[in-house]
Amino acid sequence: MEPAARRAVPRHGDLQVPPVTAALLRAQSTRFAGLDPLLPAAVQPPPGDLLTAALPDGERVSAVLTRTLIQPGTPQSLWSASEVFELHPLLGAAEGDALDPLLRALPSALTVTSADTACVVTWPSRDAAAANALLAHGFVPLSVLAVRTATTPASDSTPGVTVRRATRADLDVLVESALAEVAYSAQVGGAIPRPDASAVKRAALRAHLTQGDPIWLAERDGVAVGHAEGWHTDSVPGSWAETRVRHGRWGYVNCLSVLPDARHAGVGRALMAVAHAELSPRTVGSFLYYNPPNPLSPVFWARQGYRPLWTVWEVRPATALR
Incomplete structure (x- = not known):
């Protein structure tokens, strides 16, 4: 889930909140x-x-x-x-x-x-x-919305799994991985399947790659088995992040996905070890969204050092x- 400020469309003329x-x-x-x-x-x-x-x-x-x-x-x-x-x-x-x-x-x-x-x-x-x-x-x-403080130790990498920065040449496998996450999440209310999901994910991933946002690709025996996306965000007065986390620089994890045949083998742990190592320096901590009804998410993210801050x-x- 991407943290984007919802654009409010007023119904009765932008009623302003009283000074009280x-x-x-x-x-x-x-x-x-x-x-x-x-x-x-x-x-x-x-x-x-x-x-x-x-x-x-x-x-x-x-x-x-x-x-x-x-x-x-x-x-x-x-x-x-x-x-x-x-x-x-x-x-x-x-x-x-x-x-x-x-x-x-x-x-x-x-x-x-x-x-x-x-x-x-x-x-x-x-x-x-x-x-x-x-x-x-x-x-x-x-x-x-769960948070992880910058002092939380990172997880170890997983033998047999390599993690590298993705490039535009990896776009097809990144889309496949992202759609696997959407399909799983849709079963438990975290995502809404849309007919244009593939095109939406492709455009979003291409944009992140173009602007240099880090995307990490996990491979096992040279075959892509999952990916993670993230970036830095600053919680400053007037920003969207200010409504959710204390002021400062934060790492944000936008998506973690592991292909079905590679799940439960430490791929997600390997991805997050690298992601945290790159996102954590000189930050307050990192945050992300997960879906509580998803049977894989709460335990995994707790083991990664995250704990709930806000519930949607x-x-x-x-x-x-x-």
């Missing part, structure tokens, strides 16, 4: 820091529709609802519904179960225009009370929200 939200952001930042020291400070949500709700003690919480249209033929279209409603909660110091009244108000705020839709909430993984509220309204934890909760289609 600044106090909520400060309180939310303090609470987030208590939940997980690696969480970044809360930032102003994007323009959208403002929802408010009252808690039993009379306090009020709010959220901003955005609507994003994912364009066909883009990399995001392979892991996202075409029409995405995203809720950006502003709970301040309130506990995670304060999401419940906002989620109750959410269905009436949606204006669904297609069948290919989703409703999304991204929230700190360690907030168990929020998880309970989200599950009650039909959300499923389909994705996790999703309802597909958006009309299944309850």
Whole structure:
């Protein structure tokens, strides 16, 4: 999954969040820091529709609802519904179960225009009370943003497997490897099979190779058996990364794929040993997305030193929200 800022398409004239939200952001930042020291400070949500709700003690919480249209033929279209409603909660110091009244108000705020839709909430993984509220309204934890600190030891390489930088001459085998990941991930909700998946992956891989983003190719006996993609990203004020990781330079792992016949033999471990060695120097750490329902992902990434920071909760289609 590529971390790209969803382009919010406002529904009611770019409603701006009121200035009083600044106090909520400060309180939310303090609470987030208590939940997980690696969480970044809360930032102003994007323009959208403002929802408010009252808690039993009379306090009020709010959220901003955005609507994003994912364009066909883009990399995001392979892991996202075409029409995405995203809720950006502003709970301040309130506990995670304060999401419940906002989620109750959410269905009436949606204006669904297609069948290919989703409703999304991204929230700190360690907030168990929020998880309970989200599950009650039909959300499923389909994705996790996980982090690995720069001091985590790298895994050893695997005998018999060589890893090298891919070149444009490797494009065909890279596309084959990328499509194998899409096919597996689609079985467990992490990807959406699209008719143009091959063309989308080819264009994306070609672009990464052209601009010099590292792509690592694993070979066994001279035959390609998998690949990994990654790059560096800077979390700075106003950037997409600032909403997910603390300020600083980070390594990002975009994709790891091993061909079916080569799985469970250490190929992924060999790829990540090289990827981490190249991405980790002079960084805060590295991060990636994985799919919790994928039976291969959670254990593998935990062994690589990653642990959940944010959970992306999703309802597909958006009309299944309850």
